Amino acid sequence: MKWNRIVIDAMGGDHAPEEIVKGAAEACRKSDTIHCIFVGDELGVRSLLKKEKLRESRWEIVHAPEVIAMEDPPKDAVQGKPNASINVAARLLRDGYGEALVSAGSTGATLLACSNAIPRIGSIERAVLAAVLPAVRHKPADPGKTVMLDVGATLHGTVNQLVSFAIMGLHYARGVLGIENPRVGLLNIGEEETKGHSVLVDTHRALRRTPQVNFIGNVEGKDVLRGVADVIVTEGYTGNTVLKSLEGMAELTLQTGKQIWKRGILSKVGLVMLAPKLKKLKKRLDYSEYGGAPILGFQKLVIKAHGRSKAKAIMNAVLLAEKSIANNLVRHMEEAMREFYLGLFEHKPGESAS
Amino acid sequence: MKWNRIVIDAMGGDHAPEEIVKGAAEACRKSDTIHCIFVGDELGVRSLLKKEKLRESRWEIVHAPEVIAMEDPPKDAVQGKPNASINVAARLLRDGYGEALVSAGSTGATLLACSNAIPRIGSIERAVLAAVLPAVRHKPADPGKTVMLDVGATLHGTVNQLVSFAIMGLHYARGVLGIENPRVGLLNIGEEETKGHSVLVDTHRALRRTPQVNFIGNVEGKDVLRGVADVIVTEGYTGNTVLKSLEGMAELTLQTGKQIWKRGILSKVGLVMLAPKLKKLKKRLDYSEYGGAPILGFQKLVIKAHGRSKAKAIMNAVLLAEKSIANNLVRHMEEAMREFYLGLFEHKPGESAS
Numbered sequence: 001m002k003w004n005r006i007v008i009d010a011m012g013g014d015h016a017p018e019e020i021v022k023g024a025a026e027a028c029r030k031s032d033t034i035h036c037i038f039v040g041d042e043l044g045v046r047s048l049l050k051k052e053k054l055r056e057s058r059w060e061i062v063h064a065p066e067v068i069a070m071e072d073p074p075k076d077a078v079q080g081k082p083n084a085s086i087n088v089a090a091r092l093l094r095d096g097y098g099e100a101l102v103s104a105g106s107t108g109a110t111l112l113a114c115s116n117a118i119p120r121i122g123s124i125e126r127a128v129l130a131a132v133l134p135a136v137r138h139k140p141a142d143p144g145k146t147v148m149l150d151v152g153a154t155l156h157g158t159v160n161q162l163v164s165f166a167i168m169g170l171h172y173a174r175g176v177l178g179i180e181n182p183r184v185g186l187l188n189i190g191e192e193e194t195k196g197h198s199v200l201v202d203t204h205r206a207l208r209r210t211p212q213v214n215f216i217g218n219v220e221g222k223d224v225l226r227g228v229a230d231v232i233v234t235e236g237y238t239g240n241t242v243l244k245s246l247e248g249m250a251e252l253t254l255q256t257g258k259q260i261w262k263r264g265i266l267s268k269v270g271l272v273m274l275a276p277k278l279k280k281l282k283k284r285l286d287y288s289e290y291g292g293a294p295i296l297g298f299q300k301l302v303i304k305a306h307g308r309s310k311a312k313a314i315m316n317a318v319l320l321a322e323k324s325i326a327n328n329l330v331r332h333m334e335e336a337m338r339e340f341y342l343g344l345f346e347h348k349p350g351e352s353a354s
Numbered sequence: 355m356k357w358n359r360i361v362i363d364a365m366g367g368d369h370a371p372e373e374i375v376k377g378a379a380e381a382c383r384k385s386d387t388i389h390c391i392f393v394g395d396e397l398g399v400r401s402l403l404k405k406e407k408l409r410e411s412r413w414e415i416v417h418a419p420e421v422i423a424m425e426d427p428p429k430d431a432v433q434g435k436p437n438a439s440i441n442v443a444a445r446l447l448r449d450g451y452g453e454a455l456v457s458a459g460s461t462g463a464t465l466l467a468c469s470n471a472i473p474r475i476g477s478i479e480r481a482v483l484a485a486v487l488p489a490v491r492h493k494p495a496d497p498g499k500t501v502m503l504d505v506g507a508t509l510h511g512t513v514n515q516l517v518s519f520a521i522m523g524l525h526y527a528r529g530v531l532g533i534e535n536p537r538v539g540l541l542n543i544g545e546e547e548t549k550g551h552s553v554l555v556d557t558h559r560a561l562r563r564t565p566q567v568n569f570i571g572n573v574e575g576k577d578v579l580r581g582v583a584d585v586i587v588t589e590g591y592t593g594n595t596v597l598k599s600l601e602g603m604a605e606l607t608l609q610t611g612k613q614i615w616k617r618g619i620l621s622k623v624g625l626v627m628l629a630p631k632l633k634k635l636k637k638r639l640d641y642s643e644y645g646g647a648p649i650l651g652f653q654k655l656v657i658k659a660h661g662r663s664k665a666k667a668i669m670n671a672v673l674l675a676e677k678s679i680a681n682n683l684v685r686h687m688e689e690a691m692r693e694f695y696l697g698l699f700e701h702k703p704g705e706s707a708s
Contacts, residue, residue: 136606152543155551189506189594196591197509221598225606237550238592240543244575245596249603252490252579 003035004325006318007098010040011067011085012105014308017045020104023314025052027322028059030315034322037098039064039089062097064088070307074108078116086110090117093300100321102292104305104314111153111295118298121334123341127297128165128236129153129304130172131243135227143179147172148187148224148232149296152240162186162203162233166213167336168296169231175327176294176320177230185219185229187238193218203233210343212336292317294324301329357389358679360672361452364394365421365439366459368662371399374458377668379406381676382413384669388676391452393418393443418442424661428462432470440464444471447654454675456646458659458668465507465649472652475688477695481651482519482590483507483658484526485597489581497533501526502541502578502586503650506594516540516557516587520567521690522650523585529681530648530674531584539573539583541592547572557587564697566690646671648678655683 008024010017017040024036035058038045042063049059064085068077078087086105093101094117103110111127120127130149137144147169150157157165166184173182186204188196193204195218207215219229221242234242292305292313301324305317324330362378364371371394378390389412392399396417403413418439422431432441440459447455448471457464465481474481484503491498501523504511511519520538527536540558542550547558549572561569573583575596588596646659646667655678659671678684 155543187595189509189591189598221595221600222602222605224599225602234595237543238595241541241575241588241592242595242599244543245578245599246575246603248576248579249600251576253607 001033004033004322005035005037005098006321007037007039007089007092007101009085009089009103009105010038010045012103015310016104017048019310020314021045021048021052023311024318025054026311026315027318028054030319031322034318037062037092039085062088062092068105068109070106074106074112078109078112086113090114094118099325100301102303102305102317102321104307104309107304110304114298114302118300120297121299121337123337124164124297125161126154127295130169130294130296133225135225138227142227143177143230145177146227146230146232148234148239150236150239151243152236154236156235156237159199159202159206163206163210163340164337165233166207166231167340168333169233170213171329171333171336172294172296173230175329175332176324179230181214182230183216184213184231184233185216187232187234188218189220191218210340212339299330355387358387358676359389359391359452360675361391361393361443361446361455363439363443363457363459364392364399366457369664370458371402373664374668375399375402375406377665378672379408380665380669381672382408384673385676388672391416391446393439416442416446422459422463424460428460428466432463432466440467444468448472453679454655456657456659456671456675458661458663461658464658468652468656472654474651475653475691477691478518478651479515480508481649484523484648484650487579489579492581496581497531497584499531500581500584500586502588502593502597504590504593505597506590508590510589510591513553513556513560517560517564517694518691519587520561520585521694522687523587524567525683525687525690526648526650527584529683529686530678533584535568536584537570538567538585538587539570541586541588542572543574545572564694566693653684
């Protein structure tokens with residue numbers, strides 16, 4: 001049997017290592033082909049694994065004596081702690097010991113440790129962070145998910161970088177989320193192709209001309225959760241700010257629900273009656289259902305789980321990672337990027353350069 | 355008695371002129387010092403005013419034979435229809451017939467018509483669009499509102515422009531929303547002052563050094579609705595995208611509520627029990643409570659009401675406009691901008707230029 005070997009940063013995240021090990025073990029119980037390489041405090045992880053009663057062929061542990069905390073400044077921490085779990089994990093990937101990485105540690109440290117160790121897909125200048133958001137389903141067959149990228153690994157981007165976001169995003173949507181022909185939209189302040197600053201105008205034009213991208217044009221902020229596009233391309237500064245705004249609003253909405261819960265017997269009875277529907281809504285707003293944000297552009301897939309991840313979120317992240325390996329996600333992205341760059345040198349008759 | 359003369363674009367918006375006239379008349383009944391100058395189809399507006407039984411000293415009508423529709427391309431429409439209501443209204447302001455303008459017409463056309471006619475406050479290069487958002491109240495005395503600007507009149511900005519957003523925003527928060535010492539935050543992707551692209555880093559530093567700005571540092575997307583800042587400064591592209599994302603999410607939340615309403619008797623009973631609290635939540639998410647977005651930077655205040663405004667939203671917009679006149683908002687902004695620019699030429703001992 002071919003194992004899908006997933007490196008797991010056992011020490012990253014608010015609930016590490018307990019919930020990390022628990023979630024990964026849960027994933028192993030769901031899928032027979034996962035092999036976990038835990039990186040972290042060996043004794044601690046071993047005793048946690050004992051409780052999970054997972055067969056020994058399903059896992060190994062690589063000891064890492066240092067830990068990077070969420071609040072550590074990423075640059076200093078990644079440089080100053082070469083034997084931190086995330087650094088060791090990234091080097092394991094570089095050296096071919098695993099095909100994908102899952103970490104719930106600090107986003108900055110994960111990005112930096114991976115950038116230091118793991119080569120990027122040819123022509124990709126910087127890896128990007130994607131977010132998988134809930135999206136309105138207009139009919140039952142709709143995916144109910146939208147990939148938005150970049151959401152914070154970069155600030156601005158060149159036209160070719162933004163096109164590369166589109167290509168990587170659509171392969172993630174296709175290979176991992178199972179959306180056959182993902183619709184790609186460009187986040188902008190209006191639908192007209194002349195909207196936005198010059199990089200956006202030029203990116204709009206470039207996406208129109210990239211045959212492998214099913215480009216539906218500009219989308220606006222109000223469309224982000226509306227399910228009108230499966231992949232939303234944006235510069236990192238805007239993507240990060242929009243993502244965090246939506247997270248903030250989701251949190252407030254859930255908080256308001258809880259406050260209502262606390263006040264008055266009528267409200268309590270009302271909420272109990274609504275419970276099944278509210279649960280559904282909460283599930284749609286809950287990051288742990290989505291298994292984390294993929295970091296795309298490295299020659300190995302990296303899944304950044306939320307810092308607050310508990311076992312369920314980690315389980316989903318590990319299952320996502322396995323799916324990406326099984327579907328050869330990175331190879332597909334690599335081929336698509338090569339095709340895109342070759343296309344830039346082809347001059348088709350009747351097409352002007354402007 | 356001194357009238358506060360407000361020019362009202364009677365033809366702009368989805369429900370013009372009926373709801374516009376109705377809302378303005380309602381405002382006149384709430385405040386004795388409002389004098390409305392309606393711009394639009396004279397006969398139509400006159401017959402609507404008749405129904406409102408408003409004393410004749412409270413209003414006049416200036417005929418404008420043309421209308422700009424929401425879907426008209428702003429540039430062509432504003433140039434091609436010199437006698438459109440918004441063009442006539444802007445010229446009336448320029449010529450001193452009124453102190454503020456309320457329009458529910460297209461944002462682009464409103465901005466352009468006003469830019470063509472109304473002089474800007476000295477040193478302001480471009481007028482900006484502000485949005486008043488609901489904010490969490492941490493204690494009962496908290497304002498429950500946050501001003502975010504720019505949300506779409508510009509794309510990017512220079513350091514001095516962003517500082518001018520802060521100054522105009524804080525005077526709006528103080529003079530119109532009644533927040534005594536507004537806390538100003540800079541929207542960015544992290545709290546550290548070195549975060550974001552160079553304009554943001556430099557703006558952070560400039561805001562720290564501007565004595566009239568009570569600068570609390572960077573705020574993130576998740577803080578936008580949290581009431582941590584009373585004024586949030588951002589570039590137009592990001593502000594517009596964040597605002598529209600939040601509007602989209604609010605709409606989806608209300609829609610989900612309505613869908614729950616439709617399904618099942620238990621849910622219906624539950625919702626009836628929750629109704630008073632849900633109504634409160636809905637009110638917090640409802641733009642018509644906020645009376646519209648101020649356009650700041652002109653020598654007259656312009657309030658852009660939502661295109662879908664009905665009478666209540668228009669009434670609130672007219673009352674806001676009056677408050678800004680009564681509080682000498684524009685003069686305060688002008689003085690603050692002068693002070694800021696004079697400050698740039700002062701060298702304080704012990705302070706380096708970098």
